[in-house]
Each structure stands twice: as C-alpha cells, then as structure tokens.
Amino acid sequence: MINYLSEQILLAENGDDEAKKQCFNTIIQLWESRSVFPDGTRPFENFEPIFKALDSLSPENVMPRYLSSSYDGQENEQLGDSTSWVELAKHLDSAARTLITFIFEQAVEHAKNDNTKDWLQHVSGAVDSNEYQFIARFLDEIAPDKTEQRVQNLSNRIAKLEAFEKISKSIRQGLQEELRILETSRT
Numbered sequence: 001m002i003n004y005l006s007e008q009i010l011l012a013e014n015g016d017d018e019a020k021k022q023c024f025n026t027i028i029q030l031w032e033s034r035s036v037f038p039d040g041t042r043p044f045e046n047f048e049p050i051f052k053a054l055d056s057l058s059p060e061n062v063m064p065r066y067l068s069s070s071y072d073g074q075e076n077e078q079l080g081d082s083t084s085w086v087e088l089a090k091h092l093d094s095a096a097r098t099l100i101t102f103i104f105e106q107a108v109e110h111a112k113n114d115n116t117k118d119w120l121q122h123v124s125g126a127v128d129s130n131e132y133q134f135i136a137r138f139l140d141e142i143a144p145d146k147t148e149q150r151v152q153n154l155s156n157r158i159a160k161l162e163a164f165e166k167i168s169k170s171i172r173q174g175l176q177e178e179l180r181i182l183e184t185s186r187t
Helices: 002-013 017-032 045-057 074-079 082-111 114-123 130-141 144-186
Strands: none
Touching (some): 082 144
C-alpha cells in the first residue's frame, strides 16, 4: 500500500490529475481504516479512551455514566429507604455529565477558529472519524438550524443543575451537622 501511495504521490507531483485523485482517495481510505491498525500505530490512539469517555458524558445520553440502571423497577422496592439515596446518586450522575459537557462545549467554542470550521466543512462526508464527530457534534449543537433542539437541551440541563443545587445544599447541611456533632463530642 505504501509503495502504491508513493507512486501516486510522485505522479501527482508531476501534475497528473488522475494520480492526484487516486492519491487523495488512497489517503482517505487509509485514514478511514486507521481504527484497524495494530496497537501503537493508530493515529490519535492515545485519545481513543478520551473520545469514548466524552461520548459517555453527554447529558442527553440515556445511559448513566457512573450508575447502572440495575436499581430500577422491582429492585427499588427491595432497597427500601436506600431508594431515595440511589435516586439522588442518579441525579448527581446526570448533573455531573451536564457540568462536564458544558466545560467541554466551552473548550471547543474557544478552540475553534475559521480554519477549524473550514477544515470541518471540507472533510464533511469525506472522512468519518471520532475526532471529526466529536468537534462537529459540539459545533452542530449550536448551529442556527438547531435552535429549538438547543433550547430544549439547555432547559433540561438547567433543570438538572437546579435539582443538583438542592441536593448539594441538603448534603452540605447534613455534613455540617455531622461535623458539629463530632466536634461537640470531642470536647
């Protein structure tokens, strides 16, 4: 494959339009096949766990990040008083994803520039990669034609954060009360 690509590059450098097209197509095919390259040879291999983690953090993802749904349904009845604590953990899971997503959205917003937008526009449809999908997803969510969906997502996220604030306040008060009791018992 490398020898073939080298030949195509040499022909392309000499101005052969068909060779330029073949060279381009070969490079795209190689790029699209990079996920099956052996360990240690994949471009962005070190970033693969990061991309997976970021996908799992999306507040719109129906699967909890940290807490499995094994506590749903009939098992909740068996948990008794623990059920409310499990439900609080689920809300915390959702709020954490909301906060982390907001931070990454801001990072993408501040990292993007005209070159990034231009590059994404040119590779759209030609390249399917985690890197492209990650950046494009954040940019797509704020696109003008997605305003209604964005309003709904933001409203849901704000509601999750308001619930988190109530949970946080309640837990903080519980911790302060426990600390007060412990400090009183020490003296």
